[in-house]
Amino acid sequence: MELNEIIFYILAFIGIVAALVTVTANNPIYSILGLIVCFFTISAHFVLMNAQFLAMVNIIVYAGAIIVLFLFVVMMMNLNDLPRVKTHILWKVAGVVGAGGLMLILVASLKVSGNLVQAQPVANIGLIHTLGKVLMNEFLVPFIMTSILLNSAMIGAVLLTKREKRIQK
């Protein structure tokens, strides 16, 4: 086994365990911690594939922004005062059966799918130098649209959480 393969298996194992912790933990804080670990392993996979720009963006956006949002919401709700959300055992069984069935179908369909075709490998497609050129030439309009999307999402989030004034009768 080569070093890369060993690193891949270790990262995959940690990622799957962290994902399982995310899904099964009773305390939402533990779920968030598991999600952080899972995102970091996925960033490590990006580094392993030499996609350095996406690795950095993944850490900044997911581990930096999204997880902090989740933590803020969980702490703001002060979940220890709430009664624990109880899941009926039937729901759990149905979830396991459904997800297992989906995985079975995906594995079976990928097993019989045709061979993959590989292009000539290029070393530096993941670097910010290359990605920036593509982003600024071919994807300039979608890139600008993204800023509009993020702006509208921010306005929407602020408007949604604003307390409405009581209607005077």
Add this chain to the structure above:
Amino acid sequence: MDIEIFNGVSVQQYIWLTVILFSIGVLGVLSRRNAIIIFMSVELMLNSVNLLLVVFSKMHADSMGQVFVFFSMSVAAAEVAVGLAILVMMYRNTKSINIDVLSKIKE
């Protein structure tokens, strides 16, 4: 036939990994009633698909896939902001984050 994307690791291994991660996300969405954890499972599914997109972009030696991952990340960030705002509003009105209380909306 296995295609290597870098020394020792093939595309197939990455496909199995992302299938497992995606199924774990589906499991979380289906079996949990806590709205925050359902959101986190959705993020997990998005991230596993991002990983697969990067693998295929590496396989085809084309940087379009990675640009697409960049866009999907920004959409995910917007989605989380709005979704958590809805969650906070729901918590204020019902004092609960169990998604079953949302079925009262139709009454």
